[in-house]
Amino acid sequence: MKEYLVLISCIAFLAFLIPNTRFRKYFAVVGWVSIVGFLFAELPYYFSINNFMYPTIALLSLPFLYVTLRALLREDSRVFQLSTIAAVAFLIYAPFAYVVPLGDWLIATVVGQTSWMLSSVGYPVSHVTWNIISRNGFQTEIILACTGIQSIAIMLGVAAGVKTTLRQKVLAFLLVFPTIYVLNILRNVFVVTAYTQQWFPYLPEIAGNGELGYESFFWAHNVLCELGALILLIAIAYGLFMIIPGLGAFADDLFRLYRNDLADLVGWKRESSSAR
Template sequence: MKDYLVLISCICFLIFLIPGRFRKYFALGGWISIVGYLFLELPYYFSLNNFMYPAIAVLSVPFLYITAKYLLRDDPRVIQISMIAAVAFLIYAPFGYIPALGNWLIAVVTDQTSAALAAVGYPVSLQTWNLMERNGLQTEIILACTGIQSIAIMLGVAWGVQSTLKQKIAGFFIVVPTIYILNIVRNVFVIAAYTEQWFPYLPEIAGNGEFGYESFFWAHNVMAELGALIFLVILAYALFMIVPQLGTLAENLYRLYRGEVERIVRPNAGKTER
């Protein structure tokens, strides 16, 4: 079911790219499907002791409410953020839904990660085309390990607003090589930390019953996630410098969502007593 929600979301956002009077409803369908997917994924994330995505799922509820409210009003700010999501799906879809292309990218990342591990003194053996082993511990490279989601999202940010061809080209060269290379570094760090057992701490919160999982938890679910978040903020700032329209959109969206959240939390704020 959850895989179908991703597909439905993708289809809805791609249809949203086609001008028409009903396009806002397709954008709404896309956002609803994404939020539904996040909640259906909760058991999986809890099994990994990953609490970042469950937190995102909880925060997605007020986001969806506000987005739906203003989408139905044809608010240009929410239309714009939906355009960003649509462009991101347009970039991700070929890799996510054409197995040959997705597997090709996984194979390339696997080979380059393996070569990088060997270069820094942690050689691995390939058990299958995307399964690496070291010290009896195995790590599988899947599509989520290729960085394509982050690349698609940040290119959506760079290309989802009206900008010049020069700005779009500059955005491409800032986003794609940087994220791709840093993702290889991330893979190397996580695999080395896991197979060398660098962080075998607090098994009561970091363990899941598998031998050595604690090191994977701290490296992948905590350090790599926080590092990626910080990096994406820095990358977004760089894009704002190249595409000033993004800065304006970000400020407008911040005011919109903050104002709506404040109205939800404090509905009587600013009202005088009678």
């Protein structure tokens, strides 16, 4: 079911890119609803690995979805731009997600480069299978989410959110792709080393899942790297704003839209409570 939600969202956003159709806003509605549905469908998995960042994102997505759908139905240009960003991100991500040989090639490339980097710093590893790295009896599986392709797609989608010159397009690509890709390899190196060396065997009542040594993976992958990725994406977004000034104005307009609509929602609730 989860995979179908992603596929539906992908198809809907790609259909949204078709110009001059009266159904564009409804395609975007289906796309955003499917994304939020996927976030909630993934909750059991994230709870099983004690990852609380994505459940938090899922919870915060509800007011975001409320404002987005309302704005889409009244054909607000700012949310149409936001939907364009999502559509471009899917356009970049979809081939790797749904063309299995291409996705496997990217994973294998990242596995090889991660293993090479580990060896170059004096920490050689072995391979259980083509995408599972092993050392000291601990195994780390590299999947598509470990390649950085989602973050790359999102940030390139952001760069496509406003009209740009060729120079701006090239600079944005050079800022996003090499930075995220290289730092993602370093992230994998850190996670594999921290897990297989058991650097963080702390608070098993919070970080443990019953699997031997999982606590080190939890703190390295689910906490430190997630926070690091968030800071990185903020820094890259700032860099994009410097390269493409129009993105800053767009972000400010979008912030005002969501702030005002959410304030209206809270105000309505307060008035309703007073009436009762």
